[in-house]
Amino acid sequence: MLNPIRIILTYFRIGVLGELEYRANFFVQIFESIIGMVVSLGGLAVVFNHTDSLAGWLPDHLIALVGIHMLMGGLINLVINPSMQRFMEDVRKGTLDFVLTKPADSQLLVSVQRIEIWKLVDVGLGTAVLTVALVRLGTVIGWGETGV
Numbered sequence: 001m002l003n004p005i006r007i008i009l010t011y012f013r014i015g016v017l018g019e020l021e022y023r024a025n026f027f028v029q030i031f032e033s034i035i036g037m038v039v040s041l042g043g044l045a046v047v048f049n050h051t052d053s054l055a056g057w058l059p060d061h062l063i064a065l066v067g068i069h070m071l072m073g074g075l076i077n078l079v080i081n082p083s084m085q086r087f088m089e090d091v092r093k094g095t096l097d098f099v100l101t102k103p104a105d106s107q108l109l110v111s112v113q114r115i116e117i118w119k120l121v122d123v124g125l126g127t128a129v130l131t132v133a134l135v136r137l138g139t140v141i142g143w144g145e146t147g148v
Helices: 004-019 024-048 059-093 096-100 106-111 117-137
Strands: none
Touching (some): 024 059
């Protein structure tokens, strides 16, 4: 059996090399992510120009929620969504057998077989928005609060 960390890093490297063939995608992804963030935060700005709170939520609470949404969406679209699309494609084409017969954990191979590195931009922006909101709220998060 191959080391799972090595498998993940190998697929990550393959994903990076495959995505770097189309460098313009990087700038398009940055633009797309920034537009999505601006629209989300702009919508909140419009709402909070007319009220101080929304069902007990302060603006910074909802900014943190937008940050969490971007962060989690980025993580899901980084690995899970592309790998599941590839999995469904392999099932439809009948090529899943090639993955299942490899000398490694089949579930791991199916789970990380495709990585879209451009979604790291969403992860970074979501982390930044969440951090700004938490700083504005004066909230400190340690290991105890994360549930780890």
